[in-house]
Amino acid sequence: MPTKKSSAKQKLYKCKHCGFGYREKKWQRACEAWCSKHNSCNIMITRHVVKK
Ligand SMILES: [Zn+2]
Numbered sequence: 253m254p255t256k257k258s259s260a261k262q263k264l265y266k267c268k269h270c271g272f273g274y275r276e277k278k279w280q281r282a283c284e285a286w287c288s289k290h291n292s293c294n295i296m297i298t299r300h301v302v303k304k
Contacts, residue, residue, distance in 0.1 A: 264302055272301040 264273035265280030269287030274280040279300040286294045 272298060274300055275302050276300070 262275060264275065265277045266273050267280055267283040267287055269284055270293060272283060272293075274283065279297060283294075283297045286292075286297055
């Protein structure tokens with residue numbers, strides 16, 4: 253049997269400001285940049301949030 257690491261257990265990148273989780277680091281970084289500047293959420297970014 254081939255040993256296959258499950259892709260279902262992907263690492264989530266979390267915004268340290270709002271705590272939202274993203275599958276892609278670019279969105280996590282975009283969120284952090286936005287959160288630190290605007291103190292609010294950008295719908296273009298939060299649509300990529302991965303719900304637990
Ligand atoms: Zn954020």
